[in-house]
Amino acid sequence: MKSSAVSEPFSGFMARALFDPERGYYTRHIKTVGTRGDFSTSATLSPSLGRAIADWLKGESHLQSHIRHIIEIGAGDGSLMQTVRKALGWWARRRFTFHIVETSPVLRQEQQKKLGNKVVWHDDLESALTASGGQAFIYHNELLDAFPATLVQWSAAEQRWLEVWVPEQLHPHALDAAHFSALRHTAFSDRQRCELHPSVRDWLRGWTPHWKNGAMLTIDYGDDFPGLYHRRPHGTLRAYLLHQRLTGADIYANPGRQDITADINFTDYCAWLHELGLIEVSRQTLAGFLEDQSASDRLCDPDGAGTAFKCFVHRPQACAS
Numbered sequence: 377m378k379s380s381a382v383s384e385p386f387s388g389f390m391a392r393a394l395f396d397p398e399r400g401y402y403t404r405h406i407k408t409v410g411t412r413g414d415f416s417t418s419a420t421l422s423p424s425l426g427r428a429i430a431d432w433l434k435g436e437s438h439l440q441s442h443i444r445h446i447i448e449i450g451a452g453d454g455s456l457m458q459t460v461r462k463a464l465g466w467w468a469r470r471r472f473t474f475h476i477v478e479t480s481p482v483l484r485q486e487q488q489k490k491l492g493n494k495v496v497w498h499d500d501l502e503s504a505l506t507a508s509g510g511q512a513f514i515y516h517n518e519l520l521d522a523f524p525a526t527l528v529q530w531s532a533a534e535q536r537w538l539e540v541w542v543p544e545q546l547h548p549h550a551l552d553a554a555h556f557s558a559l560r561h562t563a564f565s566d567r568q569r570c571e572l573h574p575s576v577r578d579w580l581r582g583w584t585p586h587w588k589n590g591a592m593l594t595i596d597y598g599d600d601f602p603g604l605y606h607r608r609p610h611g612t613l614r615a616y617l618l619h620q621r622l623t624g625a626d627i628y629a630n631p632g633r634q635d636i637t638a639d640i641n642f643t644d645y646c647a648w649l650h651e652l653g654l655i656e657v658s659r660q661t662l663a664g665f666l667e668d669q670s671a672s673d674r675l676c677d678p679d680g681a682g683t684a685f686k687c688f689v690h691r692p693q694a695c696a697s
């Protein structure tokens with residue numbers, strides 16, 4: 377996929393580079409996730425995470441024993457689901473129907489090779505929730521960071537945020553500052569960049585009305601705002617190609633051939649879930665989560681750059697206690 381000469385917001389560029397049906401990275405060119413792919417994740421580096429998620433699921437199913445569905449969103453090469461199922465053990469495993477929501481046809485094939493008929497696949501979370509009668513335990517690892525980001529830059533001269541377009545130009549944006557912590561912040565130095573995720577907010581708004589009972593475990597890299605951008609004047613956007621971390625102009629170099637990702641602003645993420653009526657049950661670092669689930673034999677930091685992974689548990693209001 378060639379860079380477009382047509383000017384467009386960065387979010388449009390990222391959406392096409394990753395998810396264009398014909399030439400996107402996830403839709404076409406990704407080979408796999410892990411050492412044979414362009415990037416590794418906590419799930420592909422060690423079974424610790426899968427074991428900890430299985431322990432978390434066992435704990436949740438003690439609290440909500442009527443729930444019979446487990447949904448993983450964005451399952452990569454399928455190794456996390458494979459470890460979770462194994463670690464649950466025979467008795468716990470047979471109580472549940474397992475679902476994967478996956479938008480990449482290439483990765484879905486990888487998952488099917490590993491998991492065969494043990495899992496039901498869906499194109500979106502709405503259909504997985506419908507199949508579960510709205511009652512499900514949900515987990516996702518390093519999913520949100522693949523959502524298209526809107527890139528903004530602070531202009532000290534104009535005292536306002538401007539949106540970055542591709543090829544690089546700055547334009548006024550049409551986002552409502554009430555929903556994005558960065559847009560309300562005016563204490564940055566000139567040219568500070570931040571990533572916003574209206575794509576995540578829209579996605580949450582689509583499926584949360586279909587979820588009635590259960591618990592959701594979110595694991596991703598990111599931080600609260602504004603700490604997320606401490607000493608990061610260029611923001612957190614980066615690309616990965618053959619395990620090489622690329623920044624600056626290299627992010628635009630091979631659209632469709634490399635992963636593009638940004639950290640998650642969890643201040644916004646949790647505020648959006650709260651607006652949608654979900655209750656935050658816990659928040660901790662991945663290290664803390666692994667320790668709580670007695671799975672801290674190996675800490676997972678595939679980024680190798682001090683990236684902080686965080687874990688959040690949310691429940692629909694009806695079952696939060």
Ligand SMILES: C[S@@+](CC[C@H](N)C(=O)[O-])C[C@H]1O[C@@H](n2cnc3c(N)ncnc32)[C@H](O)[C@@H]1O
Pocket residue numbers: 402409417418419420449450451452453456477478479480483516517518519522523
């Ligand atoms: C960075 S990979 C992480 C894979 C896996 N969770 C792991 O930890 O190894 C992102 C995954 O999310 C999938 N994905 C991206 N956007 C998605 C969406 N909107 N719904 C479902 N899956 C999505 C990708 O195809 C891929 O499987």
